[in-house]
Amino acid sequence: xxxxxxxxxxxxxxxxxxxxxxxxxxxxxxxxxxxxxxxxxxxxxxxxxxxxxxxxxxxxxxxxxxxxxxxxxxxxxxxxxxxxxxxxxxxxxxxxxxxxxxxxxxxxxxxxxxxxxxxxxxxxxxxxxxxxxxxxxxxxxxxxxxxxxxxxxxxxxxxxxxxxxxxxxxxxxxxxxxxxxxxxxxxxxxxxxxxxxxxxxxxxxxxxxxxxxxxxxxxxxxxxxxxxxxxxxxxxxxxxxxxxxxxxxxxxxxxxxxxxxxxxxxxxxxxxxxxxxxxxxxxxxxxxxxxxxxxxxxxxxxxxxxxxxxxxxxxxxxxxxxxxxxxxxxxxxxxxxxxxxxxxxxxxxxxxxxxxxxxxxxxxxxxxxxxxxxxxxxxxxxxxxxxxxxxxxxxxxxx
Numbered sequence: 001x002x003x004x005x006x007x008x009x010x011x012x013x014x015x016x017x018x019x020x021x022x023x024x025x026x027x028x029x030x031x032x033x034x035x036x037x038x039x040x041x042x043x044x045x046x047x048x049x050x051x052x053x054x055x056x057x058x059x060x061x062x063x064x065x066x067x068x069x070x071x072x073x074x075x076x077x078x079x080x081x082x083x084x085x086x087x088x089x090x091x092x093x094x095x096x097x098x099x100x101x102x103x104x105x106x107x108x109x110x111x112x113x114x115x116x117x118x119x120x121x122x123x124x125x126x127x128x129x130x131x132x133x134x135x136x137x138x139x140x141x142x143x144x145x146x147x148x149x150x151x152x153x154x155x156x157x158x159x160x161x162x163x164x165x166x167x168x169x170x171x172x173x174x175x176x177x178x179x180x181x182x183x184x185x186x187x188x189x190x191x192x193x194x195x196x197x198x199x200x201x202x203x204x205x206x207x208x209x210x211x212x213x214x215x216x217x218x219x220x221x222x223x224x225x226x227x228x229x230x231x232x233x234x235x236x237x238x239x240x241x242x243x244x245x246x247x248x249x250x251x252x253x254x255x256x257x258x259x260x261x262x263x264x265x266x267x268x269x270x271x272x273x274x275x276x277x278x279x280x281x282x283x284x285x286x287x288x289x290x291x292x293x294x295x296x297x298x299x300x301x302x303x304x305x306x307x308x309x310x311x312x313x314x315x316x317x318x319x320x321x322x323x324x325x326x327x328x329x330x331x332x333x334x335x336x337x338x339x340x341x342x343x344x345x346x347x348x349x350x351x352x353x354x355x356x357x358x359x360x361x362x363x364x365x366x367x368x369x370x371x372x373x374x375x376x377x378x379x380x381x382x383x384x385x386x387x388x389x390x391x392x393x394x395x396x397x398x399x
Contacts (some may be wrong), residue, residue, distance in 0.1 A: 004272050004273060005042070006395055008035040012030065012033055013029065020269050022170070025173040026173075031166075031180055035186060036270075041196075044204075044208070047275050048275075051282040051283065054282070055206050056205065059244050060243075061289065062293050063246055065291050070246045070247065071246075072326035072327040074246060074247050076295070076299075081121055081251070083114055083382065084250055084255075084256045085121075088231075088262070089228065091110045091117075092110055094111075097110070098115070102329075102356060103206070109149035116148075117144055120228065121235060123138075124137060124140035124235070125238050127236075132236055138160070141157060141159075141222055144228060144278050153223060159222075160184075160221050160222070163223065165181055169394060170252060181219060198236075206281055209241075210234075210278040211269075211278065217230045230248050238285075251284040251288050253389040254287050258391070261397070264276075285395065287393045288389055291388040302326060302378070305377075306355075306377075309359070312354065317350060318354040318355050320340055321351050321380070325360075325375040326378065329378035329379060330364070331374075332372050333345065333348050356373065360377075
C-alpha cells in the first residue's frame with residue numbers, strides 16, 4: 001500500500017507565548033506542520049491477505065476457547081491493555097500499586113493514570129458496538145484526563161485542542177520537533193473524516209483499525225492522551241466490525257515490545273506507506289489473541305484450584321466468594337458485600353480471612369478500615385501474559 005497519500009506540509013508563522021526555553025525557542029518565527037490526507041472515501045486495497053485472515057481467525061478462536069470465562073477475561077484484558085498502553089507513554093507502576101488503585105485507593109500518579117486508561121478504554125469500546133462516534137471518543141478522553149496529575153491538562157479533558165502541539169524537540173516550542181500535527185483549525189474536519197472512515201464496512205477490519213489508528217495519531221487531536229485514546233480506537237473498531245465482539249485484545253503489549261519500531265510504523269504511514277502498520281497490527285492481533293488463549297485456559301482452572309487450596313464449606317461465605325474473584329480480583333470487603341448481595345458483611349469478612357489464611361487472596365494495604373485484597377494469581381497473570389506477548393512478537397518480527 002505504498003500509493004497511500006502522504007501527508008502534505010505547510011509552513012505557518014510561529015510566535016512564542018512563553019518566556020521560557022532558549023533564545024532559539026523564543027525567536028522561532030515559523031513552523032512546518034503536517035496535514036494528513038482525507039481518507040473517508042479512499043480505495044483501500046487488501047494487503048497481506050493471509051496475515052489478516054490469520055489474525056481474524058486467532059481473535060475468533062480466543063472467544064471460542066474463552067467461552068465460560070468471557071466476562072472476567074474481558075475485564076482482565078482491558079486492564080492489561082491499559083497497563084501496556086500507558087507504558088508506551090512512560091507511565092509505569094508496580095502490580096501492587098496498580099492493584100491498590102483498581103481497588104479505589106489513592107496511589108501514585110502512574111497507577112491512578114493506568115486505572116483511568118482502563119476506564120477510558122472500557123467506555124469507548126463498550127459504546128462502539130455499532131457505530132464509532134466522536135462524542136464517545138471525547139467521553140473516553142474525559143475519563144482519561146479529568147484527574148490527570150498535571151493540573152494544566154485537566155481543563156482540556158474531553159476537548160479537541162485549540163492550540164498547536166508537537167512531538168519531540170523542545171518543551172517550549174516546535175523547534176527540533178520530530179512531528180508537528182496539523183494546526184487546530186484543521187482538526188475538526190479531519191476528525192469528521194476519520195469517523196466516516198472508521199464506520200465504513202467495505203474495508204478489511206484489521207486494515208481499517210490500523211489505518212484509523214495511524215490517522216488519529218497523525219491528527220493528534222488532544223493536548224495529551226492521544227496515544228492511549230488512539231490505541232483504544234483500535235479496540236473500538238475491532239469491536240464494531242465483529243472481530244472481538246466480547247473481548248479486548250491487548251495489542252498494546254505487542255506494540256510496547258519495541259516502541260521505536262512502533263513509532264517507525266507511524267512515520268512510514270505519514271510518508272505514504274500504510275502497509276507496514278497494517279501488517280504489523282495483524283501480527284499484534286494474532287499474537288495477543290494466541291497468548292490470551294493461554295490466559296483463558298488458566299482462568300478456567302483457577303476456581304477449582306482455589307477450592308482445593310482453601311477447602312471451603314459448601315455454601316459458606318468463602319465458597320460464595322471464590323467465583324467472584326476472577327471478575328473482581330482486587331476488592332474490599334464492602335465491595336464484596338455489594339457484589340454478593342445477600343451475604344452479611346461479618347460473614348464476608350470471615351470468608352476473606354479464611355481465603356487469606358489459605359493464600360488465595362492477599363492484603364495489598366496495611367490499614368484495617370477499607371483494606372484492599374487481591375487474588376495474586378490473577379495479578380501475576382498480568383506479567384506472565386505481557387511477557388509471553390512480548391517474547392512471541394519479538395520472535396515473529398525477527399523471522
